[in-house]
Amino acid sequence: MIEILSDTALTTVQDLGRFGFLNWGVGASGAMDPLALAGGNLLLGNDENAAAVEVQVFPFAVRFHVPCGFAVTGADCAARLDDQPLLPWWSGEAAAGQVLHLGLPANGSWRGSRAYLCLAGGVDVPCVLGSRSTQLRGAFGGHEGRALRQGDRLRAGLPGAGVRPTGFGLVPPALAMPLVSEGMVAIRVLPAAEYDRFTPASRDVFWSAAWKITPQSDRYGYRLAGPRLDLVAPIELRSHGIVPGVIQVPHGGQPIVQMRDAQPSGGYPKIATVIEADLWRLGQAPIGSRVRFLESTWEEALAALDETARWLAKVHELATLQGGRAGRA
Amino acid sequence: MPLQHVGQISAWFAGTDIALLELRGPGGSLTLRQHHGSITADLDENASCTAMPPAVLDVVTAASVGVFLHRHPLHEAPLVRVGERMQAGRTLGLLRIGALLLPVAAPRSGIVAGVLVAHDTMVGFGARLFELLPLQP
Known part of the structure; x- marks a missing residue:
């Protein structure tokens, strides 16, 4: 059992997402950085898809009311258990009464913006439509269908001392699988249905510009600022299905990337779509930072997905081995 | 420690800004003190300090x-x-x-x-x- 000590905002329970219900108007939800969620879970011997606490506003603190194994992944936020510092992407075990503090995300060799607190056995909330993710728009899933508040208490699936071997960590995937272009986080995208309806100059600048992530960016979508993108001629589209990663360009010419809590339909022209394997890179890009878009192909997008799957398989194998060894020691 | 080396060590010591130097060995201990440019030396050839074990890392x-x-x-x-x-x-x-x-x-x-x-x-x-x-x- 953990208790939220911070007067927090926008902190939610998330797993990898709720899939297969877009046709009913139910969005995907899920962790903005699925690799951090899966990595933290694998450190604890959990299923990759176990639910965790996604922290977006710092500092943040929880108190453990019972002993419990945990892992903190995602943004490097100077985590400490009482006064003991914890390395980034690391697992530990808290005794009853101990407080886990997360500070402001650090400006290291990689800067993230969201941290994940995973618990042994996962955060024990009901599974709704196949997922434990919080669906804020529909007010269901996660913890009571809402963001966490000070005083909320969450149970771990497998609480207790020594239940899971802890005390080791992972090389963050941003270092293991870096993708940087001219010093900026690079995001691979596929040209989308209306790409050819934009002017050649707009198409060129879409690839060459440094797109700034504005403060109007959240789990629903990222509003980007940069050169204006213009259509050759205005087009009217009926609302149609969209998924996280779709980059729409409304009338102002400034793109919006749909993120995990995006509504499942929209009618703006789509210039491109972020490949699924790179959504985590964008999910961690801080407000105020700049990103670049790299043109990709369907084959490259699948290969990138394979690369992350291989990374997770390797993490799973090594963490299981290490867990077994630590368990015997 | 051979007595004849005390003079040499004292000369080196005078060239530093160290106030106190203690040397201990199996043969005894030497204490050098530097105060306003003058050096005093205490040589104790008693074996009392031989029990001092070397630090084990x-x-x-x-x-x-x-x-x-x-x-x-x-x-x-x-x-x-x-x-x-x-x-x-x-x-x-x-x-x-x-x-x-x-x-x-x-x-x-x-x-x-x-x-x-x-x-x-x-x-x-x-x-x-x-x-x-x-x-x-």
């Missing part, structure tokens, strides 16, 4: 094959510096095995006396990584 070795890291891959600062006091169990360094990072922990509380391997070096099982001066023998 703990050597912390690699528990597995891996790449030794002296700092976390996301951090610029090393995990420990020579002269730093560490509690038992605290992380001195890391071993990277693929995607995994394993801690190299202090076996007991002590002062870091030496970092024996450079950051980002492949090491074998049992490789000597740190010297630690134990605080309690």
Whole structure:
């Protein structure tokens, strides 16, 4: 059992997402950085898809009311258990009464913006439509269908001392699988249905510009600022299905990337779509930072997905081995 | 300590800004004090100090094959510096095995006396990584 000590905002329970219900108007939800969620879970011997606490506003603190194994992944936020510092992407075990503090995300060799607190056995909330993710728009899933508040208490699936071997960590995937272009986080995208309806100059600048992530960016979508993108001629589209990663360009010419809590339909022209394997890179890009878009192909997008799957398989194998060894020691 | 060396040591001592120098050996002890430019020497050839054991350093070795890291891959600062006091169990360094990072922990509380391997070096099982001066023998 953990208790939220911070007067927090926008902190939610998330797993990898709720899939297969877009046709009913139910969005995907899920962790903005699925690799951090899966990595933290694998450190604890959990299923990759176990639910965790996604922290977006710092500092943040929880108190453990019972002993419990945990892992903190995602943004490097100077985590400490009482006064003991914890390395980034690391697992530990808290005794009853101990407080886990997360500070402001650090400006290291990689800067993230969201941290994940995973618990042994996962955060024990009901599974709704196949997922434990919080669906804020529909007010269901996660913890009571809402963001966490000070005083909320969450149970771990497998609480207790020594239940899971802890005390080791992972090389963050941003270092293991870096993708940087001219010093900026690079995001691979596929040209989308209306790409050819934009002017050649707009198409060129879409690839060459440094797109700034504005403060109007959240789990629903990222509003980007940069050169204006213009259509050759205005087009009217009926609302149609969209998924996280779709980059729409409304009338102002400034793109919006749909993120995990995006509504499942929209009618703006789509210039491109972020490949699924790179959504985590964008999910961690801080407000105020700049990103670049790299043109990709369907084959490259699948290969990138394979690369992350291989990374997770390797993490799973090594963490299981290490867990077994630590368990015997 | 041969008496004839005291003069030489005193001369070297006078060239420093050290106020007190104590030398202990199996043959006795020598204490040199420097105060306003004058040096006093006490030579005690009594064997009372022979019981002073030499400091024994703990050597912390690699528990597995891996790449030794002296700092976390996301951090610029090393995990420990020579002269730093560490509690038992605290992380001195890391071993990277693929995607995994394993801690190299202090076996007991002590002062870091030496970092024996450079950051980002492949090491074998049992490789000597740190010297630690134990605080309690």
